Amino acid sequence: MKRPWLVGFGLVGLLVITLGGTVAIGGTPIGWSAVYRVVGHHLLGVGGPIDPVTDRIVWNLRLPRALLAGLVGGGLAIIGVAMQTLVRNPLAEPYILGISSGASASASFFYLGFLPPVLSKSLTMSVAAFLGGLATITLVYLVARNGPRVSVARLLLAGVAMSALMGALTSFVTFSSPEPDKLRAVLFWLLGSLNGTRWAQLPIPAFTTIFGLGTLLVLARPLDAMLVGEESAQSLGMPVEALKRGLIVLAALVTGTLVAVSGAIGFVGLIVPHAVRLLVGIPHRRLVPLSFLVGALFLCWADLAARTLLPAQELPVGILTALCGVPFFLVLLRQRSYQFG
Amino acid sequence: MRFVLTLCLSALLVIGTGCGSSESPPAARSVTDALGRPVSVDSSVERVVSLAPNLTELAYAAGGGDRLVAVTTADDYPPAVDTLDRLSALPVDFEAVTAQRPDLVLATDQVNPPGDTDTFEALDVPIYFFSFSSLDDVFDGLRTMGSLLGTEAAARDSVRALQRRLSCLRVRTDSIPLPERPRVLVLIGDQALYSFGAGSYIHTLVEAAGGRSITDSLDTEAPTLSEEFVLTEQPDVIVGAWGSSYNPDTLLAHHPTWDVVPAIRNGRVYSLPPDLLLRPGPRLVTGAARMATRLHPTLAPASTSCPRDTVTRTASSTTVSSAP
Numbered sequence: 103m104k105r106p107w108l109v110g111f112g113l114v115g116l117l118v119i120t121l122g123g124t125v126a127i128g129g130t131p132i133g134w135s136a137v138y139r140v141v142g143h144h145l146l147g148v149g150g151p152i153d154p155v156t157d158r159i160v161w162n163l164r165l166p167r168a169l170l171a172g173l174v175g176g177g178l179a180i181i182g183v184a185m186q187t188l189v190r191n192p193l194a195e196p197y198i199l200g201i202s203s204g205a206s207a208s209a210s211f212f213y214l215g216f217l218p219p220v221l222s223k224s225l226t227m228s229v230a231a232f233l234g235g236l237a238t239i240t241l242v243y244l245v246a247r248n249g250p251r252v253s254v255a256r257l258l259l260a261g262v263a264m265s266a267l268m269g270a271l272t273s274f275v276t277f278s279s280p281e282p283d284k285l286r287a288v289l290f291w292l293l294g295s296l297n298g299t300r301w302a303q304l305p306i307p308a309f310t311t312i313f314g315l316g317t318l319l320v321l322a323r324p325l326d327a328m329l330v331g332e333e334s335a336q337s338l339g340m341p342v343e344a345l346k347r348g349l350i351v352l353a354a355l356v357t358g359t360l361v362a363v364s365g366a367i368g369f370v371g372l373i374v375p376h377a378v379r380l381l382v383g384i385p386h387r388r389l390v391p392l393s394f395l396v397g398a399l400f401l402c403w404a405d406l407a408a409r410t411l412l413p414a415q416e417l418p419v420g421i422l423t424a425l426c427g428v429p430f431f432l433v434l435l436r437q438r439s440y441q442f443g
Numbered sequence: 444m445r446f447v448l449t450l451c452l453s454a455l456l457v458i459g460t461g462c463g464s465s466e467s468p469p470a471a472r473s474v475t476d477a478l479g480r481p482v483s484v485d486s487s488v489e490r491v492v493s494l495a496p497n498l499t500e501l502a503y504a505a506g507g508g509d510r511l512v513a514v515t516t517a518d519d520y521p522p523a524v525d526t527l528d529r530l531s532a533l534p535v536d537f538e539a540v541t542a543q544r545p546d547l548v549l550a551t552d553q554v555n556p557p558g559d560t561d562t563f564e565a566l567d568v569p570i571y572f573f574s575f576s577s578l579d580d581v582f583d584g585l586r587t588m589g590s591l592l593g594t595e596a597a598a599r600d601s602v603r604a605l606q607r608r609l610s611c612l613r614v615r616t617d618s619i620p621l622p623e624r625p626r627v628l629v630l631i632g633d634q635a636l637y638s639f640g641a642g643s644y645i646h647t648l649v650e651a652a653g654g655r656s657i658t659d660s661l662d663t664e665a666p667t668l669s670e671e672f673v674l675t676e677q678p679d680v681i682v683g684a685w686g687s688s689y690n691p692d693t694l695l696a697h698h699p700t701w702d703v704v705p706a707i708r709n710g711r712v713y714s715l716p717p718d719l720l721l722r723p724g725p726r727l728v729t730g731a732a733r734m735a736t737r738l739h740p741t742l743a744p745a746s747t748s749c750p751r752d753t754v755t756r757t758a759s760s761t762t763v764s765s766a767p
Contacts, residue, residue, distance in 0.1 A: 430624045
């Protein structure tokens with residue numbers, strides 16, 4: 103029982119190092135000492151006067167971006183865990199099941215001015231993305247449901263079909279809008295990007311992701327029981343139907359708010375929980391927090407690669423996660439005997 | 444042999460022209476375009492379709508504007524294009540182009556996909572591709588346009604006039620010492636930072652306007668700059684192709700970290716009409732002159748031997764457009 107703690111502490115350490123590293127690496131070469139003087143200046147108030155340009159690059163451009171990468175990666179990973187438990191199949195994932203595309207379509211409707219803003223712009227965008235994601239996953243789930251069981255084939259097919267439909271809607275609204283940066287907008291909403299992250303974008307996704315993490319931790323035992331089987335969970339006196347509905351809403355909430363700031367980044371929720379299960383097994387009290395950490399690490403590194411792979415160019419990070427994720431998905435699809443654990 | 448014969452027969456059936464015979468239109472000449480393709484052009488070109496706005500402008504500047512029968516939906520200059528037929532260039536409307544029965548189609552690899560040539564060849568429509576990476580390419584293109592349209596003399600005059608205006612501008616800016624030449628960033632987009640990389644004509648314009656372009660050594664032809672790049676390069680002036688009614692404050696709103704960039708701090712963000720910077724055509728010289736008035740507001744007036752029209756036109760439109 104020591105191992106999960108050891109793994110957990112190791113991952114936390116690795117995440118801190120990763121965040122520090124990604125802040126120090128970028129298109130502009132900045133010395134590590136200068137980077138940490140800026141961070142120290144803001145966090146601890148130590149250090150003398152700092153160069154304003156370095157300050158802006160490190161504190162206003164790289165750090166919020168690295169933190170958002172961590173949040174998005176961690177959030178998508180734990181929602182992957184929740185979806186896989188919900189349908190009791192390791193192939194479920196917010197991107198594959200269409201939540202991301204639905205959220206993306208809805209958010210792009212708003213972004214391009216087809217929906218009016220209510221309260222603040224970022225809040226409306228998040229709400230729109232949440233509702234779009236919720237509508238999509240509800241539809242997919244209803245199509246795939248067969249009595250108490252969920253048909254995996256139907257679930258995946260419905261997810262893929264809804265993804266395609268929502269992707270088409272996103273492209274349609276983007277191309278029919280007067281916005282001049284059409285291609286960029288399509289790339290953002292369909293492939294995901296963390297480019298241009300601001301501090302102001304962080305609070306909403308941070309709140310929902312932490313909320314999702316907490317909820318899934320509280321629900322760790324019921325989720326374990328769900329994996330064994332709905333009948334046995336029901337016989338233990340658990341409100342299985344309510345739990346399922348709650349998971350769907352939670353998945354739409356977290357995915358929607360993340361998509362609103364980062365676009366549709368796929369396959370994080372597929373790869374990460376699988377890798378973590380290999381490390382620490384299936385109990386959710388370990389799987390959920392460790393998936394969060396590994397997801398955060400994974401997307402931080404993927405975003406670093408997206409920023410630095412091509413000189414003077416930036417790739418949408420979704421390209422990289424798809425490059426890692428799709429082969430993984432196909433292998434899982436082939437391994438029909440895959441069981442949790 | 445039989446294969447060739449079949450090909451000839453089918454070509455005869457489809458197109459209705461001879462095959463391998465010398466019955467082609469009288470005195471057609473073969474020219475090589477910027478893609479290195481041989482293009483067979485009639486000696487007297489009468490019906491021309493332009494697939495890019497800058498080619499339309501070049502055709503008019505070359506004195507062959509009256510040969511144009513159709514232009515793209517994006518064309519707006521010179522005003523005479525209003526009477527011409529319009530067609531979609533992106534993606535190209537092959538049907539509409541063919542329906543114009545053109546004896547020459549003008550295209551440029553900056554706008555039109557070079558792969559379209561195959562389709563045009565199959566339709567038996569001659570298409571000539573231009574390519575412009577430097578200002579000299581534009582002048583060369585103007586001469587080529589003249590020879591294609593049979594207006595060589597007018598095109599030569601036009602080139603000479605443009606070169607004269609440019610050298611007049613250069614005479615005024617050449618005396619500016621290096622430390623007084625601002626470091627200029629030219630942007631195409633204000634949100635996504637599209638700019639110009641190595642080998643672009645824009646650097647020649649900036650240099651002629653008395654500035655130093657900071658993106659002239661970037662490897663990529665059409666780079667998307669990062670905010671970091673702009674922060675570290677610290678341009679003295681930012682020139683955007685965002686139109687005359689652009690509010691420079693928008694730029695800071697999109698990129699709040701740029702409050703330390705000298706161009707923003709000193710209020711030296713200028714927006715020019717996109718057509719003067721983005722269309723490799725005759726009006727680039729006007730773009731350079733306008734840029735010069737922004738980079739060096741106190742620039743000495745042109746000498747009397749220089750054509751006054753550019754300067755006065757520039758000055759009057761500057762007063763209109765400079766209101767932020």
